[in-house]
Amino acid sequence: MGVEKFAKKEVAALMSRAGSSTRASVGPIEGMINLGAGDPDFNQPEFINKAVYDAMVAGHTHYSFTGEPDFKEAIAKYYKKYGVDIDPKTQVLITSGGSQAIFQAFAAILDPGDEIVVFDPAYTGYNTPIAYFGAKMVRAKQVKNKDGIFRPDFANLEAVITPKTKAILFCTPDNPTGTVWTKDELKKLAEICVKHDVIAISDEIYTEFIWGGKKHNTIIDLPGMWERTMVLMSFSKTFAWTGCRAGYIIAGPELMKVLAAVPVGICSVPVPFQKAAIKALADGWDFVAEMKAEYKKRIDYMTKRLNEIEGVKYAKPEGAFYLFPDISSFGMPSMKFAMEFFQKEKVRVAPGSAYGEMGEGHIRFALVRPVEDLEEVCKRLERFVKNLPPQAPPAVP
Ligand SMILES: Cc1ncc(COP(=O)(O)O)c(C=O)c1O
CATH class of the missing domain: 3.40.640.10 (Type I PLP-dependent aspartate aminotransferase-like (Major domain))
Incomplete structure (x- = not known):
């Protein structure tokens, strides 16, 4: 219908370049593990739910x-x-x-x-x-x-x-x-x-x-x-x-x-x-402490396990709950790596290039699933990279 003509110039430009994002919903896909968006898998505690209700009742x-x-x-x-x-x-x-x-x-x-x-x-x-x-x-x-x-x-x-x-x-x-x-x-x-x-x-x-x-x-x-x-x-x-x-x-x-x-x-x-x-x-600080203990477990597990996967280099994060390992040794743009990993192994991760040029050669895992799922992710990652054809590493930006 050509409604773009009504759009503010900057909005029209954004419409034309709209693409995939880590927040775009996918699925449901049987067997998918989504480590794409940083949406914590914890639900808020009951006392906070109740506080919302109590506030409404109190007017x-x-x-x-x-x-x-x-x-x-x-x-x-x-x-x-x-x-x-x-x-x-x-x-x-x-x-x-x-x-x-x-x-x-x-x-x-x-x-x-x-x-x-x-x-x-x-x-x-x-x-x-x-x-x-x-x-x-x-x-x-x-x-x-x-x-x-x-x-x-x-x-x-x-x-x-x-x-x-x-x-x-x-x-x-x-x-x-x-x-x-x-x-x-x-x-x-x-x-x-x-x-x-x-x-x-x-x-x-x-x-x-x-x-x-x-x-x-x-x-x-x-x-x-x-x-x-x-x-x-x-x-x-x-x-x-x-x-x-x-x-x-x-x-x-x-x-x-x-x-x-x-x-x-x-x-x-x-x-x-x-x-x-x-x-x-x-x-809410006991709840935060529980979440932190769980994230720490996930980070410790993933960093130890990624170490065993040849070609993946990582640094332990100082903060937040993401891992941003370097996958440049596989010689593939991170977008292609993330897409093929998703198509072949049903694991959603974010390509490092989405975060800027300096992110190229990396993928981001949001550690928003329990360790059992992360074990499965690492198994699938290991299988995925083993089956990649050998390629020349890309030029480092
Ligand atoms: C660095 C950073 N800033 C801001 C936001 C947005 O926060 P919110 O989810 O509360 O809108 C996010 C969300 O992932 C983030 O990672």
Whole structure:
């Protein structure tokens, strides 16, 4: 019908390039194991379900224009664990999960033609909102250190900043690489943001999932950063709340005024869920500890087992619950590898190239299935790679 003519120019462009994503649903397919999307396989505990119901019964079913004040207070109290004092009234904005936090952060600052630097590899959910606002995503490399862990390349970052750069977006702990930024790395980034007068958008939605004694640090309280940082947070992973939708942005009071001016209407997290989220922040930590113990088991199992599969190189993640092994020795583009693995073995993984050029030669496993399923995944992977024809390795980007 040619309805594209009605579409906003950026939307029409997005329509024409719409393709597969890790979030696209497939199936049901008999025997499929889906490690594509990062949707935790845990259900929220009963006491949180009950808190939603109790809030409705108590009459918390009315407009909530900028979010519930007691929810914002609970968030400020929680974030204090990172040594940062936040004024809940002026420094917290409630969003419908991390995706709305991303959208609202971009909506607040990006004009058509602006540039935003996103590290490479990076979570794919930044790409289309940037395009929607007519801005340009510029990539700065993460490069692997001798232990195979991706780290930010600051020389490359400085080289890609231009007078059009509005913001630098990074993620710690990182999806897909599992990198947890060190204090020194955050300091370097803060200095660069101040020097070039740009905003840091710090995606911290995996803060609760850190392994091997590392600690989460935040950039927001480093010198000069209060007025130029937006911290994006979500309950999706922390409390396995991907369907319930709750998230927030933390920023300094001046930047918060810019964020709050985005016309999203009323707060889009239903009030009973905001009330239940308060309960989760108060009493949900045993549940989080159980999930963490289970993820740790999965990571330990997978890293040991992948070691036995010839040609697969991996680094143990410092955070989050993904594995991003290097499969470049098989000489196949990661998209082809992921597609053929799915067609032949019914295992869904994400191709590393989806996360940027630096992700090529990798695949991402989201460890959202129990160890028994992961055992089966490794068996199928072993069989799949054994049957691959020998090929010349591709050029490393
Ligand atoms: C790094 C990162 N940021 C943001 C999001 C989006 O969060 P939500 O699922 O709460 O919308 C995700 C989801 O996978 C993510 O991995």
